[in-house]
Amino acid sequence: MSRHLLHTLALAGLVAAVSTTESLAHCFVGARFLPSTLAIDDPCVADEMSMPTVGWSKTGDIPSATQWDVSAEISKRITENFGVSVGQGWTSLRQADGTLTQGFENFETSFQYQIAKDREHELAILAGLVVDWGRTGSTGSGLASDYSLVTPTFYVGKGFGDLPDSFSWFRAFAVTGQVGYQIPTSSFDFTQNVFIPQQLVYGASLQYSMPYLKSQIVDLGLPDFFNHLIPLIEVSLTTPVANNFGNPYTTTGTVNPGVIWVGSGFQVGLEAMIPINRESGSGVGVLGQLHLYLDDMFPSTYGQPLFGGTGTTAPRKMTF
Amino acid sequence: MRILALATTTLLTLLASTAVHAHAFLDHAEPRVGSTVPAAPREVALFFNEKLEPAFSSVEVSDASGARVDLGKTRVETTTMRIGLKHLSPGTYRVRWHVLSVDTHTTEGSFTFQVGP
Numbered sequence: 001m002s003r004h005l006l007h008t009l010a011l012a013g014l015v016a017a018v019s020t021t022e023s024l025a026h027c028f029v030g031a032r033f034l035p036s037t038l039a040i041d042d043p044c045v046a047d048e049m050s051m052p053t054v055g056w057s058k059t060g061d062i063p064s065a066t067q068w069d070v071s072a073e074i075s076k077r078i079t080e081n082f083g084v085s086v087g088q089g090w091t092s093l094r095q096a097d098g099t100l101t102q103g104f105e106n107f108e109t110s111f112q113y114q115i116a117k118d119r120e121h122e123l124a125i126l127a128g129l130v131v132d133w134g135r136t137g138s139t140g141s142g143l144a145s146d147y148s149l150v151t152p153t154f155y156v157g158k159g160f161g162d163l164p165d166s167f168s169w170f171r172a173f174a175v176t177g178q179v180g181y182q183i184p185t186s187s188f189d190f191t192q193n194v195f196i197p198q199q200l201v202y203g204a205s206l207q208y209s210m211p212y213l214k215s216q217i218v219d220l221g222l223p224d225f226f227n228h229l230i231p232l233i234e235v236s237l238t239t240p241v242a243n244n245f246g247n248p249y250t251t252t253g254t255v256n257p258g259v260i261w262v263g264s265g266f267q268v269g270l271e272a273m274i275p276i277n278r279e280s281g282s283g284v285g286v287l288g289q290l291h292l293y294l295d296d297m298f299p300s301t302y303g304q305p306l307f308g309g310t311g312t313t314a315p316r317k318m319t320f
Numbered sequence: 321m322r323i324l325a326l327a328t329t330t331l332l333t334l335l336a337s338t339a340v341h342a343h344a345f346l347d348h349a350e351p352r353v354g355s356t357v358p359a360a361p362r363e364v365a366l367f368f369n370e371k372l373e374p375a376f377s378s379v380e381v382s383d384a385s386g387a388r389v390d391l392g393k394t395r396v397e398t399t400t401m402r403i404g405l406k407h408l409s410p411g412t413y414r415v416r417w418h419v420l421s422v423d424t425h426t427t428e429g430s431f432t433f434q435v436g437p
Contacts, residue, residue, distance in 0.1 A: 028343070031429040119428070165412075165432060215346040216431050218354030264369065296343065299423035 026293050030119030031216055032159035032174060033209070035260045036291045038269045039236040040178050040203035043124040043157035045083030045114050047295040047303050049074045057273055057285025060252070063096035064282035073108075074294075077305035081114040091143050103138025106145065112155075122159030122174070129153070134185065145189075151201055153180030159209075161216060172213040177204040187243055197244035200237075203253070207232035211262060230260045234271065252280040256287060265296045344370035344399075344421035346429055356434040360408040364390070366401045370421040377419040379403045384412050410436035 027034040027044035036042050036050065055069040073087030089105040112128035130151040137144025157176040160167070179202040189196050210229045214220070237253035258271025269289045275281030295303030350365045351357045364381055374396035381390040381403065391404035401417065416430040 028427065031427075033343075211345065214348075215353060216429055219348060219352045221352075296423070296425070299425065303423075 026295060027124065027157070029117050029122045029124045029157065029159065030161070032122040032161055032212065033262070034124065034157045034159070034174060034176060035207070035230050035262055035267055035269075036289075037176060037205045037207075037232065037234055037260075038258065038271050038287050038289045039234040039254070039256050039273075040176065040205060041110075041128075041153075041155060043126045043155040043176055043178075044117075045077050045081060045112050045126065046075055047077055047083075047293075047298075047305075049292045049294055050087075050289055051292070053287070053289040055273065055285060055287045057275075058282040059093070060275065060277075060279045060281050065096065066094045068092040071105075075110075076302070079305050079308050083112050083114075085110040085112070093143070101141050101143065103141035103143040105137045105143055106132045106134060106148070107136035108132050121162045124155075124157040126155040127153070128155065128180075130180065145184075146191075147184050147186035147189075147196065149182050149184055151180040151182040153178055153201070159212070161212065169213065169217060171217055172209050174207050174209060174212075175204065176207070178202060181241075182238075195243050195245050195247065197240035197247065198242040200239045200241050202239075203234060203236040205232050205234040207260075225261075228262050230262060231258075232260065232271075233257045237276070250277070250279050252277065254280060254285070258287070265293050267291045267293075343425040343427050344368040344372060344419050345427065346417070347399075349415070349431070351433040353431040354433065356436060358437065360435050361405060363402050363404045364415055366415075366417055368399045368401070368419065368421075370423075371398050372396050372401060373420040373422060377401055377417075379415060379417040381405060381413055381415050383408075383414075389413060408435045410434075 026046045026048055027036070027042045034042050034044065036048060038053065049072070051072040051074075053071045053073070057067050058064040059067050069089060069091050071087060071089035073085055075083055075085040077083040087108040089108075091103065091105055093101040108130065110128050110130045112126055115125040115127055117124050130153055132149040134148040135144075135146045139146050155176070155178045157174065159174040161171045163171050179200065182199040182201050184196040184198065186196055188194075208231050210227050214222070214227045234256040235253065236256065237251055239251040240247065240249050253276050254273040255276060256271040256273050258269060260267050260269040269291065271287045273281070273285035273287050297303070345368065347367045347369050349367065351361050364379065366379060377396050378394045379390070379401055380388060383389050389406050389408060391406065393403070395402045401419065412432055412434050414430055414432050418426065418428040420426050
């Protein structure tokens with residue numbers, strides 16, 4: 001058998017595996033790329049890492065405290081459609097009187113399954129289970145609880161590129177969203193003498209993709225820097241819905257306008273965090289993130305699912 | 321916080337200096353994406369930011385009724401993909417492409433251009 005035929009067959013097998021399983025590790029759906037958003041999760045399983053995510057804000061306490069949050073998260077596909085993420089956060093709280101509290105939050109894991117990806121309609125649907133493990137952080141400082149939180153979560157993303165051409169520039173828009181129901185493993189906190197509510201944890205993003213505009217709709221000849229930008233606005237909210245006796249059912253959260261710059265192998269995001277009410281914070285905070293596309297950086301190793309991946313890269317030079 | 325800033329800066333510097341073979345994005349095209357050209361082009365050329373696998377990268381061009389107006393044979397050279405065109409009369413044409421970059425990631429897309437006054 002000739003080298004030509006061997007190479008072709010090998011690559012054909014590789015591509016068949018890729019095409020039948022939609023092997024697009026970070027969040028591609030057809031022609032749409034949905035970046036990793038900072039406040040909520042994107043609707044795809046992926047091989048990626050956010051490190052670090054840094055937030056600065058003023059708490060809703062009176063008087064308010066200054067809060068720094070630093071976190072890291074790494075995600076790995078186990079199979080083509082099933083992935084696991086692990087994350088850890090660290091928080092520093094400085095009260096108005098100068099009292100400083102620092103420590104780790106509880107360890108977080110996410111188990112996610114890609115339910116659907118519709119290339120033509122730029123639609124991605126994901127189901128997940130997020131678990132914050134009790135007693136894995138600094139419980140002594142009060143920054144971590146001694147009970148766990150279990151949150152079944154549903155994620156969705158949709159690009160508008162399937163609209164008729166007459167919608168023109170509007171087709172560069174996309175939306176993502178998530179809704180989860182957070183269930184604590186304890187119903188009462190005996191240290192603070194309060195009920196621990198079950199909560200709805202939800203959010204959404206509206207994004208405008210300049211890369212999509214340039215490559216799919218109209219190339220305006222802008223400087224390259226602008227063609228990598230995805231301006232967006234995120235909303236991240238929490239509402240107590242059950243077991244909240246004696247406490248107000250107040251929704252808290254932030255609205256985050258910002259921008260993500262998408263590069264080759266990584267993205268950088270920066271957002272303002274605007275509290276939706278006094279209980280959510282005082283003044284505008286800042287959220288920044290460096291996010292690495294590990295599937296691009298290590299395509300033949302980490303960028304492959306543990307089971308069912310292609311396990312190799314295509315030959316760099318084909319000899320036909 | 322200084323340590324964090326230093327670590328982030330170091331990571332960014334490393335990223336910038338490391339050749340990452342990523343998904344192939346369309347950098348630009350001739351005719352330009354969404355443009356109107358006064359004269360019928362003889363070919364469509366697509367320029368990507370990554371090297372392509374010729375055997376598994378293709379492009380096709382169709383008119384407003386969906387009929388193919390390309391000459392059928394895609395030519396790929398490193399990061400560029402070209403296809404010849406039949407004579408185009410004034411109208412709107414859609415270019416659909418699908419590529420495999422050398423690190424096995426697939427990407428796809430489509431855009432239109434117009435021929436006419």
